[in-house]
Structure formats: C-alpha cells, structure tokens
Amino acid sequence: MDADYGKMFAAIENEVCAAGKTQVRLLARICPQDYNGISGAFVPLKRPWSRIDVYRDFPNNDNRSVYEVITLAHECGHREAWLQEDEDEAVRSGAAHDSAAWLAMAITERTAMLRAEERAWRAARPLLERHSFADWSEFERRKRDDISTYRSRLGVENLAPP
Numbered sequence: 001m002d003a004d005y006g007k008m009f010a011a012i013e014n015e016v017c018a019a020g021k022t023q024v025r026l027l028a029r030i031c032p033q034d035y036n037g038i039s040g041a042f043v044p045l046k047r048p049w050s051r052i053d054v055y056r057d058f059p060n061n062d063n064r065s066v067y068e069v070i071t072l073a074h075e076c077g078h079r080e081a082w083l084q085e086d087e088d089e090a091v092r093s094g095a096a097h098d099s100a101a102w103l104a105m106a107i108t109e110r111t112a113m114l115r116a117e118e119r120a121w122r123a124a125r126p127l128l129e130r131h132s133f134a135d136w137s138e139f140e141r142r143k144r145d146d147i148s149t150y151r152s153r154l155g156v157e158n159l160a161p162p
C-alpha cells in the first residue's frame with residue numbers, strides 16, 4: 001500500500017510546530033528555478049522562533065509527495081541543531097545559497113557548512129522513523145545527491161567523511 005505522505009507531512013509539521021515556535025510554509029514553485037532551485041530552507045528568526053519553507057514542485061498536485069516529506073524532515077534536522085544553540089549553525093542555515101560567496105569563505109567555514117548538512121540528514125532519519133517512513137532508498141538518494149551538490153558548490157569534493 002502506498003504511504004500517505006500528506007498525513008505524514010501533517011504529522012511531522014504538527015510535531016515541530018507543537019514542540020517549538022516554528023512556522024512551516026509550503027510554497028508553490030511555478031518555475032523550476034524559483035527559490036534558487038533548492039528544495040527547502042530552515043530560517044532562524046529571533047530565538048526561539050524559526051520558520052521552515054518547503055518548496056512544492058508541482059503546484060497543482062494536492063498530494064504531498066515523498067519529496068516534500070524528506071525535505072521537511074531534513075529542514076527539521078537543521079532546526080534541531082539550531083535549537084541546541086549551535087550559533088554557527090544559524091548563520092550557515094541563514095546564508096544565501098550563493099556558490100560564489102561560499103567559495104570565497106575560508107576552508108574551515110566551508111567544511112563546517114558541509115558538516116552541518118550531513119548533521120541535518122542524520123537528524124532527519126530518526127524523525128522519519130518515528131513517523132513510519134519506509135522509502136529509505138529514496139531518502140538515501142536525496143541525501144547522496146544533496147551532499148554531493150554541497151561538496152561541489154563548496155569546493156570540498158575531496159574532504160573525507162566525518
């Protein structure tokens with residue numbers, strides 16, 4: 001039986017909204033390049049307030065897909081790190097997705113950004129497990145693609161895994 005990703009999305013959304021002062025927005029993407037082509041964002045506001053944006057690829061489709069559920073869980077992972085008062089995390093998560101600016105940063109900063117990304121993926125897994133998520137091959141594919149995109153945009157392709 002197909003998983004009901006609409007229900008799963010709502011359950012995860014309810015959990016993060018109830019647990020902290022977080023707003024979740026689901027935004028339509030009219031053109032593929034809208035929102036800089038990224039799938040979602042964690043936006044730290046004045047602590048403890050924050051916002052999670054998930055960009056919807058198919059504005060006319062009412063069924064929230066596995067893609068959106070994985071995006072939401074990943075952004076929740078960034079939120080978790082921020083709630084643990086990792087200030088650097090807040091700065092990195094709020095940084096614009098601007099490859100040129102990223103490449104101009106010191107290697108220690110770029111390494112920290114990659115580590116924050118890996119950490120958000122690690123935090124996403126137990127959250128999804130709690131919500132009976134089962135499509136782990138899709139999860140691993142997204143994670144692999146995302147981390148390899150970050151590696152190349154940050155110019156740290158050859159950095160060893162943590």
Ligand SMILES: [Zn+2]
Pocket residue numbers: 074078117120
């Ligand atoms: Zn991320």
